[in-house]
């Protein structure tokens with residue numbers, strides 16, 4: 166997962182660029198980078214680590230009227246290239262499924278590679294053209310997979326979203342400034358208002374704080390990543406017309422309707438389970454309470470690079486609230502169950518140690534059956550609890566008194582989009598792209 170942000174303004178954009186990327190930190194915590202243009206060439210700076218820890222005292226020399234930025238789980242971006250169109254920097258989010266095939270083709274065409282990252286392939290494919298719009302279109306025709314990207318050239322920004330719209334991208338404005346972000350949560354505290362989502366297949370050119378649609382690549386259907394509403398995106402964001410907060414409450418309410426439970430309280434696996442739990446509580450009229458607290462100084466376990474680090478962070482981050490647990494029966498809402506090990510080895514153990522009477526788990530999405538091929542890091546198929554186990558077997562494995570998952574139909578209804586317009590590959594193990 167990654168977050169991308171771009172801004173063009175009449176005044177210096179560096180503080181807004183820094184904060185715009187900072188507010189996407191939840192999408193990737195390993196690397197971050199900024200690139201700006203001020204008429205005297207394109208500057209670029211990247212770091213390993215969190216945006217605020219690495220950039221707060223390191224913005225000197227990056228002043229400019231336009232810039233792009235990135236926060237990432239896996240690689241350093243932006244990437245800078247010099248091409249026949251001049252120098253440019255690029256940030257990318259997504260996954261190129263036919264990467265190996267394209268790398269071999271490009272090597273045969275005489276290209277050499279500095280990294281084994283998708284961004285380098287995308288940048289080299291774009292750089293073969295005479296214009297960025299043509300380059301993005303030709304790149305899109307050759308790759309299989311998902312992408313959202315921003316490019317900073319000398320004096321112009323380009324933003325593009327793949328024709329299936331897997332990855333989110335949204336346009337915002339403020340007096341004399343235009344911005345593009347992976348999520349609208351970047352805009353709110355910067356005083357930007359939402360213009361609209363970038364359309365599926367749209368290629369935008371941004372110059373002098375104005376934007377223009379240069380092309381829309383046609384597609385027969387969309388594949389919005391459903392997991393954005395379930396887990397990935399920030400609860401403050403609105404994605405493709407639907408508030409993430411409302412989507413999560415709808416998912417929780419659907420669980421309460423289909424799978425009621427006679428319990429004392431409804432709690433969440435924070436933070437992403439909170440919206441689902443509030444929805445469950447509001448629908449069932451059972452009070453919501455803090456069963457677990459996410460410690461403020463812990464990280465998002467899902468965005469750690471290795472399984473060992475993810476396991477360690479998952480154990481560290483959640484603290485039970487003993488006073489709310491003892492002698493009570495609880496419904497715990499979670500966004501998803503990946504391997505089930507966190508639930509089994511950590512959450513259930515903590516609840517039992519604190520004297521819980523009954524544990525009923527409600528999961529916002531259907532059982533995860535397949536890995537993501539479109540840029541969201543999920544485990545391999547064999548690691549997924551639901552790949553080999555039935556719901557009843559998972560219930561016994563994690564050691565709870567009840568377990569239920571939303572159905573695919575309820576998921577689609579909660580998000581308000583037809584199932585053939587959203588990506589459901591995680592749950593169906595069928596890939597349409």
Ligand code: SF4
Nearest residue numbers: 390391537541588591
């Ligand atoms: S497979 Fe899952 S995580 Fe990946 S794009 Fe589809 S819905 Fe999103």
